[in-house]
Amino acid sequence: MPTPISQYGEFGLIDHLTQNTQHYQHSTIKGIGDDCAVLNHEGKQTIVTTDLLLEGIHFDLMYTPLKHLGYKAVVVNLSDIYAMNATPQQITVSIGVSARFSVEALEALYDGIHTACKYYQVDLVGGDTSSSLTGLCISITAIGTADSQHIVYRNGAKVGDIVCVSGDLGAAFVGLQLLEREKKMYLENPNIQPDLEQQQYVVGRLLKPEARRDIIALLQSHQIQPTAMIDVSDGLSSELLHICRQSKVGCRIYENQLPMHPDTQQLSFRFNMVPTTCALNGGEDYELLFTVSPQHIDILEELDTFSIIGDIVAAEEGCILISENNKPYPLVAQGWQHA
């Protein structure tokens, strides 16, 4: 029997969900339990980002397990901190929940939140729970630190810089199409079993993304400081245009350099979509897109961890995709429609 939230009340519920909160960071002086949290960043700069996730807009609970949702809600915020070349340290989590959620459902959500905190060594230091008249609402703020000279903004790309991206692109978008199709089929005929066995990669990319802490560490270990960086949450085109606009430069990227997983390509075809379109405009990959000085090209090629997808050119040359048959197409931000 699921336990109704009303059994705890507002204060009781947040106490219950956060009672086993661990701290991993020296910088957390005071966590949950006062008017505010208190942090000691010891002279480093403080990096802040926030995200609001709303049921039916950003996630669909029909195919999103609550533990995964909690994990992902943390990860998408940490990804923004890493995209500044900074180290996440603390998060606050507020949730609004309607009466249709049980205590066990929220425990699963917080299980995912705590799991992400442990994996990324960030401290949950505040937030609250509230009732909601409708669906589930999750608001997370992530706080990190960095030395000022290490912070990487979007506006530092220079003509001649190399454009790199980590991992592969478009898989989360294709995974979403797959889950939406299965949902539609299920709603039409609840006896049909989902056919996801061969699709673990793309579904995993959507439901359990990771923030690229490893990329930041790798770049630092090779003393490579990107000139501009952003995480790919709204699609490569959109993010690249952000960097170019803010850096007042243009770019040239090559279709045949865009990294895609074989499953992403296969499924794109099955859904009658052009794989390149998925790579350019599919969001929620949470890979890091960055520009670096060409002096680092030898190390980058040796590392073989990133894809070098193009270079930065003068603003007048525009933002261009060179297709496989060597034709130029202007990049446009399609915008990414969430689940």
Added chain:
Amino acid sequence: MPTPISQYGEFGLIDHLTQNTQHYQHSTIKGIGDDCAVLNHEGKQTIVTTDLLLEGIHFDLMYTPLKHLGYKAVVVNLSDIYAMNATPQQITVSIGVSARFSVEALEALYDGIHTACKYYQVDLVGGDTSSSLTGLCISITAIGTADSQHIVYRNGAKVGDIVCVSGDLGAAFVGLQLLEREKKMYLENPNIQPDLEQQQYVVGRLLKPEARRDIIALLQSHQIQPTAMIDVSDGLSSELLHICRQSKVGCRIYENQLPMHPDTQQLSFRFNMVPTTCALNGGEDYELLFTVSPQHIDILEELDTFSIIGDIVAAEEGCILISENNKPYPLVAQGWQHA
């Protein structure tokens, strides 16, 4: 003709609403426009609080003007920062809005947010807008600074300390009852005009509260460091019990010392409520409740700015209200009944 939100799109809308954002703080290195904001708190400790406000739960747009709502949403967060004896410096604001809101409505909301930022000299440094399937959802995180030795927690109250509260209590709660009654009458008969003319005080306390920055400044200017402090958002009883539980002490407060505005008292009677109940359990006053060492009693009495409502006693003596006819009643977090 109201402008539909769809005319702007997600990025366009947040750009539009935040285009005139001013910065007031040296500590804001980078505001809106990158993956994260960057703050330089220069060795001070960083204070963080967050609040989620949901339509139908925390506010009713039938009697809450959007500009006031924006202002109040900022103020309730700043109040938490002041309650740590800290100085607010930055906020992030995320909103979820359904299609029934126009651009003009959101401009009014942000007008209130910007007005509060200017008045309290805090910088709006991040956040986003998102669609919502239902009502309006506002998530604010406030960030402040303090020297570690100045921070006041809830757990520092000592036996013998004096219990003080700023301003007066219960007015916002009575204001809410008044507006709820007017709403009910209006829904029954839309031709009835609201009768609020004589009730500006209590309605103002609900719809446009202020955070007590002045109290923090006054205490500092007299070198008075409270031993424990909290802001009154859930009612005096509830907040006092938080301080006593976390400080492992008890308290004795006096019914005849509880500060109430004459309008609050009058309206309580009109609604058949006991004024003391409103003062003890009415929330959203955003006054500061604090304990101070008895060595400061002469200055406090001379200042005549706070109400001295009781004192801190040993935990074994419990948390007690002494009634006007000198009888002891245990304080409870909700539903205290006057005998």
